[in-house]
Amino acid sequence: VDVRYTGLLGVLLPTSQGLELEVPPSTVEYLQKQGIDVRVLQTEQAVKEYNALVAQGVRVGGVFHSTC
Numbered sequence: 001v002d003v004r005y006t007g008l009l010g011v012l013l014p015t016s017q018g019l020e021l022e023v024p025p026s027t028v029e030y031l032q033k034q035g036i037d038v039r040v041l042q043t044e045q046a047v048k049e050y051n052a053l054v055a056q057g058v059r060v061g062g063v064f065h066s067t068c
Contacts (some may be wrong), residue, residue, distance in 0.1 A: 006059075006061065007059055010036060010037040010038070010039065010053060010058060010059075010060040010061070011031055011036055011037070011038055011039075011060065011061050011062065011063070015040060015041065015042055015043065023040045028040065043064065046062060046064070047062075047064070050062045
């Protein structure tokens with residue numbers, strides 16, 4: 001999905017439970033240049049943040065790993 005056309009205001013990028021997975025700085029920079037707020041959080045925190053933002057009506061997306 002090309003985030004430029006999604007209308008998202010924010011994206012959450014989990015790092016996994018044990019922080020084994022890293023988000024490349026270039027990914028964060030790309031999203032920020034598109035005007036999207038990026039938050040890189042440990043998976044459990046990312047889920048909580050996602051749910052809180054959705055409850056507030058914020059158009060937010062997340063890339064969650066099913067094995068985390």
